[in-house]
Amino acid sequence: MQVDPWHIEKGFTIIPKTSENKGLNFLDCSAEEYLHELKKELQLKNIAFDKPIAFLLNPPYKNTDENVKARESTDSEYEIDPSILELTGPDAGKERYLAFLGQILNISKVQAQEHRELHPVVMIFTPTSWLIPRPTYVGFRKTWDKHFKFQSGFIITSNVWFKLDGKWPLAFTIWTYDYNEEGNDNVVKVLDLTDLEKPELNLAWNADAEVIGKELNNLKNGSQTINLSQKRESIKDWCIQSMHDFKRDASKLELESKQIYGGLPIKDLRRNNKKTYGITNSYFIGFMDDVTPVRINQDTQKRMSKIGDRVWLQLRPTFIDVNLTKVLCGAPDKYGYCAYDLDSAKATFSWFAITKALNGVYPVWANQYDIWSPQIKKESEACYYSLCFAFVLAENRCVVTKFEKDNPVKEAPEVFVDNPLCPANPESFWSVTLESYITGVQGGSSASPRNDNFALQLIVKIKELYRLWNLSYCKGQVLQNVGLQDEPYFKYFDYPDFLTPYSGLIQIRKYAEIHGKEDLQNLFKEISLLAKKVKEEIYRLLVEEFRYFE
Numbered sequence: 001m002q003v004d005p006w007h008i009e010k011g012f013t014i015i016p017k018t019s020e021n022k023g024l025n026f027l028d029c030s031a032e033e034y035l036h037e038l039k040k041e042l043q044l045k046n047i048a049f050d051k052p053i054a055f056l057l058n059p060p061y062k063n064t065d066e067n068v069k070a071r072e073s074t075d076s077e078y079e080i081d082p083s084i085l086e087l088t089g090p091d092a093g094k095e096r097y098l099a100f101l102g103q104i105l106n107i108s109k110v111q112a113q114e115h116r117e118l119h120p121v122v123m124i125f126t127p128t129s130w131l132i133p134r135p136t137y138v139g140f141r142k143t144w145d146k147h148f149k150f151q152s153g154f155i156i157t158s159n160v161w162f163k164l165d166g167k168w169p170l171a172f173t174i175w176t177y178d179y180n181e182e183g184n185d186n187v188v189k190v191l192d193l194t195d196l197e198k199p200e201l202n203l204a205w206n207a208d209a210e211v212i213g214k215e216l217n218n219l220k221n222g223s224q225t226i227n228l229s230q231k232r233e234s235i236k237d238w239c240i241q242s243m244h245d246f247k248r249d250a251s252k253l254e255l256e257s258k259q260i261y262g263g264l265p266i267k268d269l270r271r272n273n274k275k276t277y278g279i280t281n282s283y284f285i286g287f288m289d290d291v292t293p294v295r296i297n298q299d300t301q302k303r304m305s306k307i308g309d310r311v312w313l314q315l316r317p318t319f320i321d322v323n324l325t326k327v328l329c330g331a332p333d334k335y336g337y338c339a340y341d342l343d344s345a346k347a348t349f350s351w352f353a354i355t356k357a358l359n360g361v362y363p364v365w366a367n368q369y370d371i372w373s374p375q376i377k378k379e380s381e382a383c384y385y386s387l388c389f390a391f392v393l394a395e396n397r398c399v400v401t402k403f404e405k406d407n408p409v410k411e412a413p414e415v416f417v418d419n420p421l422c423p424a425n426p427e428s429f430w431s432v433t434l435e436s437y438i439t440g441v442q443g444g445s446s447a448s449p450r451n452d453n454f455a456l457q458l459i460v461k462i463k464e465l466y467r468l469w470n471l472s473y474c475k476g477q478v479l480q481n482v483g484l485q486d487e488p489y490f491k492y493f494d495y496p497d498f499l500t501p502y503s504g505l506i507q508i509r510k511y512a513e514i515h516g517k518e519d520l521q522n523l524f525k526e527i528s529l530l531a532k533k534v535k536e537e538i539y540r541l542l543v544e545e546f547r548y549f550e
Contacts, residue, residue: 027080027099031106052118052177053111058125058162059100088140097126098140105147108177122148122175125162128155129368131171131188131228142183148175149184154191155226155365160198169194169364171228188228191220194364226365232372235354236317239347244303244336246286246296250276263295264288265492266408277333280409285417286312286331291506292488293403293417296331303338304331308418309429310340311398315351317370319362322355327396329420329504342433346385350374353388356395357539363549374546383455386438387538390455393430393462394531396421399504401489422502423459424466454537458530462505465523469508470501472519483514 024037039049084102088095101124108120130137153173158164171190178184196219203215236243246263254261254276263278263286264271270288278286278296284304286296298304314332316324326332339345354371376384398419405414420429438459470476480496484507490497499507505527512520542548 027084027103030081030083031103031110034103035107035110050115050118053107053120054123055104055121056123057100059097061095061097061127087143095130097124098130098137100124101126101130101144102140105144109147109179112177112179118177120177122177123172124175125170125172127368128169128171128228128365131173131190132368134368145183145186146181147177147179148186149178149180150175150186150188152190153188154193156193156196157364160196160201167364169367186229189225190228192224192226192363192365193220195223228365232369234317235351235371235373238373239315239337239344239351241303241337241344242301244299244301244331244338245334246278246294246331246336247275247333248277249274260409262408264292264408265403267492268292271408281412283413283415284330285403285415286333286336287328288333288488289314289326290488291328291397291399292492293330293401294333295403295408295412295415299331303340305340306415308420308422308425308427309432310338311345311348311392311396311420311429313337313339313348313352315348316355319358319366319369319371322359322362322371325352325355327352327392327398327421329396329398329417339429342437345389345434349388349392350385352395353391353535353538354542356391357535357542358548361539366549374542374548376546380541380545384538384541386455387534387541389434389438390458391531391534391538393421393423394458394505394527394534397504397506398422399489399507400500400502402493402495404493404495407493419502419504421504422466423463424470425502428502454530454533458527458534461523461527461530465505465508465520465527466501468519468523469503473517474499474501476501482511484510 024034026034042049080099081103083106084099087102087105088098101122104120104122104124108122111118111120130141133141151174153171155169155171158166158168158170161170173188173190200219203219204211207215250261260266260280262271262276263280263282270277277288278294280295282295282297283306284296284298286294288294296304303310308329312328312331314324314326314328314335315337316322316335331338337348337351339348351371354374398421399417400419401417403412403415403417406412418428419425422428423430423435425431438455473479479499482497482499484490484499485497487497487507487510489507499511505524508520509524511517512524
């Protein structure tokens, strides 16, 4: 507005009032105070305050948890009026843009009480998280929807519309004040313009409205409407088990006793972290992100086991974290879910496969969503789960190792950790629980799979690798001092590093790389190519057949 001749001539703002060297902050005063300042300025110009306020704004998106110095450097280190925080709640109030929405609501409410015939209008750029809404914002949206009715809007990528770092869905929504004690039934449907790039927005914005209208219609052609209010079953609910983690705060007794606590190996420097992991003396073993073993306690659902009869997965619930999921042979330190039978494997392995198949290729509008469960067609169910099982078999980080005795404390037992996803081991979780499902639904033997059966091709290739590994290298024995002494699952212990016929794929691959074993490396290349085809087929089923994003 500062370059608009009309606004320069008429006076475009009282924020800041440069003639008096002062400004008017939108958040650090109450709605009544703010309106008082507006009325005072209008009275000076003999203008009646008898029209609805229109809020057009692009508020800051920064969270107030950011570093104080960062806020000071941008003149954004200021207090938010308590009346705003009372409305948003302390957690949601940390989001600056939500504080702006709270103040808008308060101001609109005051004006509507003074002039019932007026209906303030809000036109605002925000992230999509409050529109979905994410759990933190449910309470605020319930209040907001009592006061405002949704009209229209669109979403676009942040770095296309503004000069912002990062690419995430930016929403522009329009609302009108319309108080309803029962709450307005707001269904937030927005036009999806996230495919647009900056050059496409370089329109003749100063042209006649009719010309601009035609150009905008051309721009919108083919764009879908996204229902941000659509309710989908969370994949966490579909999984039907609670999340587990073994990261914790040290107890007061542990801190005061000056004795060893926590289940990490005694040589692990993470023992000095603020957080503690596991317990000192246990037969149950979990794993850190880097596959360091940790002694842990049995959980309330009795999902821990001393043998390789189950698989653990770190599964993140949101799309923005899909690249952080992994599969282990023991509970992860966070976001842990267990596959202990066929049904739990279907749910958890499917969740993992979804995160990997959609990583980097899900629509921008889904960025703030929790991952939801797929609507699997009955006729495709066997094929889909077979693909998920095969993919996990290829992409897991399971290992064979042991947690030595008397570590981290005296009388702690030695614990052998086996690989639950070894198809060569007849007692593994794979062989006992999953193999029969795949051969059953595929009609018997997997020795000669069809060319289009990528799941069976991948499984056969992994079995081929394990046969080669045993016949040419292990020969039914345990190999010691194999060059893996610096790997996290060995390096904190005093015994020689070792490999067995059932060792994990990541261990065999590392051995092949260190010792230049081309026969193994060539098989791993074939496995990687087949795993990619399996992932692509999972994506095709999810998006094209199951209509996952529709």
